Amino acid sequence: MSRAAVPPRHLSGAYRVAEGLLRPPLTFLTRRDWRGGENLPRTGGFVAAGNHVSHIDPLTFAHFLLDHGCPPRFLGKESVFRVPVVGRIVTAAGQIPVLRESSDAGRALAAAMEGVRAGECVAIYPEATLSRDPALWPMVGKTGAARVALSTGAPVIPIAQWGPQQLLPPYSLRLRFWRSTLVHVWAGPAVDLSAYHDRPLDGPTLRAATADIMAAITQLLERIRGEKAPAERWDPRAHGQPLTGNPRKRIAPGDPPAEGRTGT
Numbered sequence: 001m002s003r004a005a006v007p008p009r010h011l012s013g014a015y016r017v018a019e020g021l022l023r024p025p026l027t028f029l030t031r032r033d034w035r036g037g038e039n040l041p042r043t044g045g046f047v048a049a050g051n052h053v054s055h056i057d058p059l060t061f062a063h064f065l066l067d068h069g070c071p072p073r074f075l076g077k078e079s080v081f082r083v084p085v086v087g088r089i090v091t092a093a094g095q096i097p098v099l100r101e102s103s104d105a106g107r108a109l110a111a112a113m114e115g116v117r118a119g120e121c122v123a124i125y126p127e128a129t130l131s132r133d134p135a136l137w138p139m140v141g142k143t144g145a146a147r148v149a150l151s152t153g154a155p156v157i158p159i160a161q162w163g164p165q166q167l168l169p170p171y172s173l174r175l176r177f178w179r180s181t182l183v184h185v186w187a188g189p190a191v192d193l194s195a196y197h198d199r200p201l202d203g204p205t206l207r208a209a210t211a212d213i214m215a216a217i218t219q220l221l222e223r224i225r226g227e228k229a230p231a232e233r234w235d236p237r238a239h240g241q242p243l244t245g246n247p248r249k250r251i252a253p254g255d256p257p258a259e260g261r262t263g264t
Helices: 013-029 057-067 078-082 086-092 105-117 144-152 203-225
Strands: 030-035 046-050 072-077 096-098 121-124 156-162 181-187
Touching: 013 030, 013 057, 030 057, 046 057, 046 105, 046 144, 046 203, 057 072, 057 121, 057 156, 057 181, 072 105, 096 105, 105 121, 105 144, 121 144, 144 156, 144 203, 156 203, 181 203
Parallel strands: 030 181, 046 121, 046 156, 072 096, 072 121
Antiparallel strands: 156 181
């Protein structure tokens, strides 16, 4: 599919360099089923909230958004920003580092709010890590996307992806570059969060709004996959898994509980 004929938001020089480097291989490696671009705001800031099935899907997510004139600023794990060369590019391109599971994660949310208020597209994975659901359905989400949206009044656009895991399986380093992979990226209408606008931004409010965001993403993914998701969303804590990192790592005694952490 060709790029949408809408005026793109401003792209920095570093962003243009990154796009120029990554678009050709992505175009070669994938066939693209882009849908729902009409749901992306043409002006004003918004939160793009998506599911996470592969380490390569930030690139397919960005490809979709860029094709519709919405260059995203991602909230990404801080370790990526320390990778030689890559770290300099993503930093110069305005991406937002997150020190996950720490009090410093709040700084990333503040930067995200600033970006949204400035009219930018801020991309957030509410799961904060690759899905650990055995069938890669969206998991229980963290509250960062809801907090940014409710704090700024910006819309949340749910986006579902399916196919990137065929290009690069979860937690794998083996890129399947010998075939053209069909990648589905569908955007839905803005999530209706009006019920929470007059409520305090406390835990119950943020968790309820997050559940609505995850439900909207899941419903899109059900349409893509042509099947129903499990009735109960996967919760890593309930299955003895850490909230981020290698899902095969068991939670050690004395690890802090999920409550009280800053979710992004």
